[in-house]
Amino acid sequence: MQTILVTGGSGMIGKALTAHLIDKGYSVIVLTRQIPKKKLANLNIEYAFWNVKKQTIDVGAIQKADHIIHLAGAGVVDKKWTDEYKEEILKSRTESSTLIINTLKNNFNKVVTVVSASAIGWYGEDITKGKLFIETDAAANGFLATTCQLWEQSIQPVEALNKRLVILRTGIVLSNSGGALAAFKKPIHLGVAGIIGNGKQVVSWIHIDDLCRLYINAIENEKLTGCYNAVAPEPVTNKTLTISLAKKMNGNLFIPLKVPSFVLKLMLGDRSIEVLKSTSVSCTKIKQTGFTFLFPTIDMALQQLYNSKYN
Numbered sequence: 588m589q590t591i592l593v594t595g596g597s598g599m600i601g602k603a604l605t606a607h608l609i610d611k612g613y614s615v616i617v618l619t620r621q622i623p624k625k626k627l628a629n630l631n632i633e634y635a636f637w638n639v640k641k642q643t644i645d646v647g648a649i650q651k652a653d654h655i656i657h658l659a660g661a662g663v664v665d666k667k668w669t670d671e672y673k674e675e676i677l678k679s680r681t682e683s684s685t686l687i688i689n690t691l692k693n694n695f696n697k698v699v700t701v702v703s704a705s706a707i708g709w710y711g712e713d714i715t716k717g718k719l720f721i722e723t724d725a726a727a728n729g730f731l732a733t734t735c736q737l738w739e740q741s742i743q744p745v746e747a748l749n750k751r752l753v754i755l756r757t758g759i760v761l762s763n764s765g766g767a768l769a770a771f772k773k774p775i776h777l778g779v780a781g782i783i784g785n786g787k788q789v790v791s792w793i794h795i796d797d798l799c800r801l802y803i804n805a806i807e808n809e810k811l812t813g814c815y816n817a818v819a820p821e822p823v824t825n826k827t828l829t830i831s832l833a834k835k836m837n838g839n840l841f842i843p844l845k846v847p848s849f850v851l852k853l854m855l856g857d858r859s860i861e862v863l864k865s866t867s868v869s870c871t872k873i874k875q876t877g878f879t880f881l882f883p884t885i886d887m888a889l890q891q892l893y894n895s896k897y898n
Contacts (some may be wrong), residue, residue, distance in 0.1 A: 590614040590651050591806065594683060595658030595704070599765045600757075604656065607799040609870075616648050639683045649690050649698070654806045657703040657742060657848040659683040662724065676734075677734050684741035684786065691748050698750055702805040703742040705756045707791055707818065709735035712864040719822070719869035722756070722814045733770035739814070751812055753805040755798075758868060762795035763892050771785070771832055780833035780841045784848045786826030788865035791818040794882035794891070804878055820883045822867050831885055837895045 591608050593741045596617030608615050616631045622634045635648035639659070649655075662681040666672050684703070691698060710720040711727025726736040750833050759767045762865055774781040793801075801817050823831075833841040870880075882888040 588612060588614050589653040590616060591713070592616045592618065592635075592648060592698075593651035593658065594618045594637075594656070595660060598658060598662075599762055600704075600760060600795070601658050603762065603764065603795050604658070604799045604802055607796075607803060611803060615833070616651060616870055618648065620642070638685065639679065639686055642682070642686050642689070644686055646690060646694050649687075650694060650696050652696070652698050654700040654702070655687065655698055656802055656806075657684065657687060657701060660704070660738070663706075663708075668730070673730060677737060677861045680734065680738040681741035681767050684738070686841050688742070688744050688748070691745065691750070700751045700753065701742065701745045702753045702802055703739070704894065705735050705739050705754050705814070706731070706888045707756050707758045707816065707853075707866055707868045708732055709739075709756055710868060713789060713867050719867045720816075721869050722808070722816060722872055751809070754814045755801060755805065756814060756868075757798060757819040758791040758793050758796055758816070758866075760798055761792055761888055761892060763895065764795070767792075768832075768892065771829060772836065774844075775833045775836050775841060778837065778841050780829050780843045782829050782843055783825050786824060786829070786845065788825050789822045789867045790820045790825055790828055791816075791821050791866055791868035792828070792885065792888070793817055794880075794888040797880050797882055801873065801878065808876065808888055811876060815876075816868050816870050817873070818868045818870050819880055819888065820870055820874070821884075821885065823885045828885060831889055835889050 591613050593601055593605060593615055596605055597619060605615050605617065609629060609631050617632065617634050618637045619634050620636070620638055622636055635645040637644040659679060662675045663676060708731030709726050710724060711729060711732050726732045742752065742754070761768050797819065798817055805811050830843065882891060
């Protein structure tokens with residue numbers, strides 16, 4: 588049984604991924620600032636302490652690991668983008684990478700693979716209609732693109748330690764446990780399908796189960812190295828996603844309502860840039876490795892999420 592060390596294991600993706608890993612027979616160690624006091628029923632999961640700000644970590648946890656999945660980072664849309672929170676978003680990613688690298692460098696370990704999260708914020712906004720961004724495209728300008736660039740650079744030194752590095756640039760994750768889908772659902776519960784701006788902006792998304800499978804695939808497929816886009820094969824417009832979700836939840840009992848861009852800018856400030864922009868991202872590279880998506884279309888993804896939530 589191999590052991591996977593997971594950072595950011597208390598987040599939406601981390602919790603789902605941990606469950607998938609356990610189901611696959613892996614042993615999981617979750618790095619956390621607060622170790623649960625309650626004894627766990629599952630013997631294949633344990634918790635170990637780390638503190639990124641103080642650059643301290645349970646070295647024994649690193650030494651037990653065969654692979655590391657690095658998800659840690661402050662939520663991008665959780666709070667208003669003050670200068671202080673922007674710094675936290677960046678440092679929570681780059682300084683956690685530094686802690687991992689220094690621990691690997693200075694201590695005996697058997698880690699073979701490091702799989703790190705990144706985001707499609709790397710690409711910025713669509714430039715040419717019909718052209719999808721691919722992994723070799725340069726990083727855009729702006730806060731999120733710069734954050735992604737520094738995030739990826741911060742974990743690159745593990746390659747010099749002879750560790751295989753895989754980076755997954757993740758799109759909008761659809762899950763019943765929170766994230767973007769929860770925000771889409773709120774007005775629909777009131778009978779309103781809230782279409783953002785003109786609704787034409789493209790959303791590159793992925794079902795939570797496919798994302799977890801991609802992380803596991805990155806561990807198990809030794810041929811994978813470098814960056815891969817973690818998005819479904821069929822990006823959709825904001826309007827298509829919203830209307831499709833509304834139909835799944837309410838049938839035809841909803842009213843489509845556009846939320847003007849200026850309202851979002853007043854509510855979200857700089858964060859509205861990310862909500863309103865159109866980013867069409869290709870998953871061709873990962874598909875060419877043989878990976879198959881369980882939920883390649885938005886209808887399949889939403890139907891599964893609806894069925895698992897309400898049935």
